[in-house]
Amino acid sequence: MDQPTKFSLIETARQVLAQQAGVRTDEPKTDRRFNGITRPRDGIEAFLDLRFPEKGPDIQYAVLVRRQVTAAVARNVAAVAQRLPVPGPYLLVAERIDAEALASLKTLGIQYVDGIGNVYLRSTEPYVHIRLSGKHVAKSRPAKVVRAFQPAGLKVIFTLLSLYSQRNSSYRTLARYSGVALGTVAGTIEDLERLGYCRSRKGGRIFDPDREDELLDRWVEGYLQKLRPRLGGQRFRAHDPDWWRSFELADFRAHDLWLGGEPAASVLTQYLRPGRVTVYGRPKLNELARRLRLSRDDEGELELLQPFWDFDKADAVKEYGGKRLVPPLLVYADLVGTGDARCLDAAGLIREQFL
Template sequence: MLPRADGHPEQMIEAAAAAFSAATGLAARSAKAPARGGYDGAIEFHVGTARFKRRVIVREIVDRYSALSAIDTLDGAKSALVTTHLSPNMIQACREMQVDALDLAGNASLVEDNCVVIVSGRPRVAGSRARRSKTWTKSTLRVALALLVSPSLLERSYRDIAQRAGVSHGTVQNAVRALVDHRDVFERPDARGLQFADRERLIDEWVTLYPRQLRESLVLGRYHADSNDWWRDAPDLPGQCQFGGEPAAAILTDYLKPARVTAYCTETVPREWVMQARLRPDPAGNVEFLRAPVKLAPVEGLPPNVVAPLLVYADLVASGDPRNIEAARMLRERYLAA
């Protein structure tokens, strides 16, 4: 038997999923543990067009090859090990023994049909990193997004930040305190507001956590469209709806031919678009409408029907699609570079 993890396994699962996404650019998020079987949780992966889930066993330390045999395949479903650190030799052993495993540094061995993901040699992270994701609430993510897309808010009042993020004044206070405590932002010595400690790092962490902790709660509805180009003729709805994901990337980079349409709205799905494009409700459809996580506003220098580039970038990265990842790289270089 492997020794069980001390503390909170769900935090280790969240941290391992985030580290995997950061190391590979592939989407991974923690999921609810199965009702029976003694598992600590689950992780859902999105690799290319494949979506699959692994039930997870969490163990603090795995330092013997023989211990890997405790990771079973039950009821025809593979399980995965999450642990603090996997050395290159342990990753090789996982590959040879066909054991799926992830650690908190982003090292991983994962096999699904013909898809193989191997990450090895990343250094061990400090223990506090495993607890990092718990400090990110939905409200903290919204406040961080507001600051990242509108850096001028760093020098404005908490009331201004609250209005843009759509949260209360007290929530902004708590969120900013958390960001300061974890050195994501710091108070300027001239007492004129806040300043990013490392904007690039904050973007990376926000993009990793957004699909797992906030995005799904924003879904207003999913639909099916017979045409993938209907959005090009959709009337502009300033202040009400803007495109994200693939259509926004197509507008900004002229690189993608969108297969899936994402749109962010203030409150409700726009009836004008539904009727004009003859969209039909479909939980697995190729059109998704999401409630905007921060107040919609035009971005200087960009078309008015496109959301902030950071949201577009996050949508593309979360998809796991190779062409979307390439478009995301182009967007980051063009619009998110310091």
């Protein structure tokens, strides 16, 4: 999303706050009152001073901007807010927030305003608690489709973010690791260059270090919204929910499995007690079912997803703590996707230590 669009959304939010909630706002500030703020690395687009009527307080919000917010985006925004160095409070400004995302944001404690009149503001002050539902449909121009953040392009970005040593590889090599066509690699890199995330030079590509966090967050949101739902997720219940603890590397290889999500986070951080066991792979289901005594169950703790990368011949770490794990970026994304506070804490540790 370009800067003019971001600030037009902030202006729309100011109008909604004034009309719907009776809250006056000052002009958004882009100067940095807080030490150490560098946009876009820190994700803050502006600061808004909200002035409440009568005896209400004046509150300065750090503004995060998204265009369309689904539950997946809401959970990633919560993860972003958790790691930001700004001491909050945060205000999510969006063109439209869907119903499931509204509930997620409230549960996650993220305040918001969107272009159709949904508002949620709260404060430690007893007289500031506003929650309003939008009454009209926002009129907006459709967002331009960016190939890089469509499912196939997301596979290429995953390779670029996970395999640092391969960033200057040929399109053919990147296509093989990503499982996509050569044209998809070319189109994705072209988009990343146009959006300013990287640039090509003789002998290789240079990624902007100040925008790497932003690219990672955009990938996580794209993965949760567009790619993960296509991975053929199946749910099972295992006789022993902790079966993965006794699995050795040979077992993971024999059944073509990679450990992801919460159990992978447990291996990496020694912090999380898994509730859901996420694995990626293409096992022979009959053999795996016999080994683990599986039964199909839509509420089961075992989630099986198809892998979408092929890093076997790449210079990448695949084994941690005697287990075969998916790349840390994927572990992080799956944790963020849960929206669970424990998982978000573990995601923060993984981002700090492995990404």
